[in-house]
Amino acid sequence: xxxxxxxxxxxxxxxxxxxxxxxxxxxxxxxxxxxxxxxxxxxxxxxxxxxxxxxxxxxxxxxxxxxxxxxxxxxxxxxxxxxxxxxxxxxxxxxxxxxxxxxxxxxxxxxxxxxxxxxxxxxxxxxxxxxxxxxxxxxxxxxxxxxxxxxxxxxxxxxxxxxxxxxxxxxxxxxxxxxxxxxxxxxxxxxxxxxxxxxxxxxxxxxxxxxxxxxxxxxxxxxxxxxxxxxxxxxxxxxxxxxxxxxxxxxxxxxxxxxxxxxxxxxxxxxxxxxxxxxxxxxxxxxxxxxxxxxxxxxxxxxxxx
Amino acid sequence: xxxxxxxxxxxxxxxxxxxxxxxxxxxxxxxxxxxxxxxxxxxxxxxxxxxxxxxxxxxxxxxxxxxxxxxxxxxxxxxxxxxxxxxxxxxxxxxxxxxxxxxxxxxxxxxxxxxxxxxxxxxxxxxxxxxxxxxxxxxxxxxxxxxxxxxxxxxxxxxxxxxxxxxxxxxxxxxxxxxxxxxxxxxxxxxxxxxxxxxxxxxxxxxxxxxxxxxxxxxxxxxxxxxxxxxxxxxxxxxx
Numbered sequence: 001x002x003x004x005x006x007x008x009x010x011x012x013x014x015x016x017x018x019x020x021x022x023x024x025x026x027x028x029x030x031x032x033x034x035x036x037x038x039x040x041x042x043x044x045x046x047x048x049x050x051x052x053x054x055x056x057x058x059x060x061x062x063x064x065x066x067x068x069x070x071x072x073x074x075x076x077x078x079x080x081x082x083x084x085x086x087x088x089x090x091x092x093x094x095x096x097x098x099x100x101x102x103x104x105x106x107x108x109x110x111x112x113x114x115x116x117x118x119x120x121x122x123x124x125x126x127x128x129x130x131x132x133x134x135x136x137x138x139x140x141x142x143x144x145x146x147x148x149x150x151x152x153x154x155x156x157x158x159x160x161x162x163x164x165x166x167x168x169x170x171x172x173x174x175x176x177x178x179x180x181x182x183x184x185x186x187x188x189x190x191x192x193x194x195x196x197x198x199x200x201x202x203x204x205x206x207x208x209x210x211x212x213x214x215x216x217x218x219x220x221x222x223x224x225x226x227x228x229x230x231x232x233x234x235x236x237x238x239x240x241x242x243x244x245x246x247x248x249x250x251x252x253x254x255x256x257x258x259x260x261x262x263x264x265x266x267x268x269x270x271x272x273x274x275x276x277x278x279x280x281x282x283x284x285x286x287x288x289x290x291x292x293x294x295x296x297x298x299x300x301x302x303x304x305x306x
Numbered sequence: 307x308x309x310x311x312x313x314x315x316x317x318x319x320x321x322x323x324x325x326x327x328x329x330x331x332x333x334x335x336x337x338x339x340x341x342x343x344x345x346x347x348x349x350x351x352x353x354x355x356x357x358x359x360x361x362x363x364x365x366x367x368x369x370x371x372x373x374x375x376x377x378x379x380x381x382x383x384x385x386x387x388x389x390x391x392x393x394x395x396x397x398x399x400x401x402x403x404x405x406x407x408x409x410x411x412x413x414x415x416x417x418x419x420x421x422x423x424x425x426x427x428x429x430x431x432x433x434x435x436x437x438x439x440x441x442x443x444x445x446x447x448x449x450x451x452x453x454x455x456x457x458x459x460x461x462x463x464x465x466x467x468x469x470x471x472x473x474x475x476x477x478x479x480x481x482x483x484x485x486x487x488x489x490x491x492x493x494x495x496x497x498x499x500x501x502x503x504x505x506x507x508x509x510x511x512x513x514x515x516x517x518x519x520x521x522x523x524x525x526x527x528x529x530x531x532x533x534x535x536x537x538x539x540x541x542x543x544x545x546x
Contacts (some may be wrong), residue, residue, distance in 0.1 A: 175415075182401055182412055188363060189399040194387035194416040194464070 004146020013265035013287040015153055015222055018160035021257030022215035023238025024245065025167065026208030028253040029179070031242070032184035033204045036094060036105040040113035041212060042235015043120075044089075045084055048213030049133075049226045050120050052078040056134055067136045074136075078213040086209025095201060113235070121228040130227040156218050161293035163214055164254060167207070171250065180204055184248065240286050246296025255297060260286070313374050315360070315468055315501060319381075320369025322352075322359045329355045330366070330523045337468070337501040342494050344502045344510045346540065347520035353503040354396055356520070359474050360501075361393060362386045363475060373468060392464035396472040398457040402446025406437050409445050409456050413463030423463075430459040431487075451482045458489060468499045475506045487513050503515040511535050 023045060030038045052074035059070050097105045101291060121127045135153035139227035182190040183200050191197050215234065220226045241260045244253025260282055267281030289297075315337040322330040329352045337343035347353045349487065358364040360371055362383045371378040378386050387393075392413070401409050410430055414423045431438035434455045440448065445456050454474065462467055471490060475483040491513045494500050504510040511517060511531035519527040519539050527539035534540060 058461065178408065178411065182404070185401050185403055186399060189364065189395060189401065190412070191383035192361060192387065192393045192395060192399075193412045193460070194384045195412075196382070196384045198382070 002146060004144070007144070007147035007149075008268050009265050011147075011153060012220050013148070013261045014157055014263065015218075015261075017261030018157060018181045019215045019218055019222075019234065019257075020241050020260050021164065021254045022160065022211045022218075023234050024253035024257045025142035025250060026291050027239050027242035028245070028248055029180075029204050029208045029251060033180060033187075033201055034094065034105075035099075036088075037109070037239070038089070038094065038205075039106055039110040039235065039239075040116060041109075041208070042091060042231035042233070042238065043116040044085060044139070044231065045111040045216040045219075045234055046120055046213040046226075046228060046231030047085065047116055047294070048078040048082040048209075049216030049220045049230065050131075050228075051081045051125075051213070052217045052220060053131060053133060053226060054124070054203060070134070071136045072107055075214075078217050079210045080127050082213035082216075083206035083210040085210075086205040086207075089209075090202050090205035113232070117228055117232060118195055124228075127228055128224050133224050135221070136222060136225055150223065156221060160214075160218065163211065167211070168250070169290060171189035176200075176203065182228075231273050240283070244286055244289050244293075244296055246298040249296070249298040252296055252298035311336070311338055313467075313499075315499065316370070316372045317356070317360070318370040318372075319526050320359055320366040320371060322355055322364055322366040324355075324364065328523060330359065333369075333520070333523070333525055335518050335525060335528070337499055338516065339467075339499045340494070340502060341515040342490065342502055342513055344504060344514040344517045345520055346507055346517060346534075348505060351520045352523040353520055354407040354472055355523075357393065357396075357470050357503055360386070361391075374456060384416075387464070390467035391470065392461040392466035392468075393470040394457050394461040394472065394474060396476060398450075398453045400445040400448075400453045400456045400460070402444065404445055405442050406445055406448070406456055407441040409460050410437070410463050413460035414465075416464070426465060430462055433462070433470055450478060451485075454478060454482065454486060458486070462493070463524050466498060469493060470499065470519060471500060471502045473504060474502075475504065475509070483509065507535070507540060 023041065026041050030036060055074045055077040056070055058071055064070060080202035089112065092106050094105055097108065110172070137155050139150065139152055141148050141150040160269035171180060179190065179195045181201050182193065182195060183197060187197060216231070217235070220228055237260055238257065241256030242253045244259065245254070245256030262286050263282035264278045271281060317335050319332050319334050319337060320330060321328050321332060330406060335345070345353055345356065355364060359416045360378065360379050362378065365380060369379065373389050373391065376389050377495070378389060385470060401412060405414065407427070410427060411423065414426055417423050436452060437455055437459055440452065447457065473489065474486045478486065487509050490500060490502065502510060502514065511534060514531050517528065517531055517534045518525050519534065527534060527537050
């Protein structure tokens, strides 16, 4: 393979990996503080992407022409609304189920995800069909041989890196981060230190859901099209990424996200069958990995329970 | 004891249950301000449940818990802590993946002044120079005795008015147990009210001002240490 093609696939893999990592980090955060799997996470991403799109349509109808204003408004609306939605889901459906088996939380969020997805399909105007998503980032590109480095992709990738670095700094350097990590390690002792447990859970769900909204917006800007099913797929991939990384570990989730994208890219490009099989290949490797390392590549919480 | 003392911790007729079975039945006791009050009892007598009841981790289903006039029953744990209470939990419960200093900072979680937190850190490091040497080390990699220091230091970082201490001697070597009791005595000298829950009868009574004996979820005896050590309830509670 020549350099240009290789670089193109690498760039595509990095973009996918960033989206997967952002979704996986959400799963791992939720599991960290509450030991629950929240299956509506992917559909929150969908709602976030559609919130961004609706914001764009709204601004257009109001005659706003500046792409910077549009983009900022979409970012703020999607992230803000999904943060609130995440906190509401935690408050209404996850925290009240604390005393029940974890399976109930899984089931109720699975159903909630279906409700969100169907609501987008039924209530967003013509929501059953794929919707074009505006191209708002500068589309200039630099050609290096066969490789076409696009400015918009570079911006998105850089923004994703900034978000992840920001999250890390928040978790490791701030008092809020200290409280989140304390709750993840030992909920009861954290409470005994004076941490407002419910508030930390709500904030964590808000943060995770905001990350999903960011990934949703990225998805729209990258493919210039969204549909009501994107979150279902990204949710399954993000969840798998969080599991192979080691549920509860932030680094593991990031690693898992990029690894899954790498597997897909390899499956699409380097293997001797059609690229339609890339997911079959990637998930098959995930299954093998899980059989080999049941607690994930960077085990965090599960190993402590042994 | 006098239950009208306004700054005391007062537990009145509380019953606490896990699921349906009552672990504590009609328990009443008072921890007088500036004193060490102990609660003795064997394994399974309900001592830790009493601490959990006070902290709101396992809320009692009836009775009253008051501290400095504030009704604590039904409050979430962080609001109980906000009343000026700190706890040195059973089994130390240090945050294994936090450094020593992060653990200590967790103790002062509700303190908003950074200068105050730093001042308290200096005080704890002065009291436990060993922790100062290991401030960046992960608490999970410390020895049991050092973890006990972290747990005590963490409680002191709260600068509490009332310190709940749950079985500090559990799992420690005898020389460390003695050291722990000396530390608790010194904490009392700072004017902090201490409620100490222990199995270790003699050393506990030696430093306490007043004591209660818990057996099968009920208070079966109370009194001054000198009187308490002679009662048959103490012996029965452990051997009966």
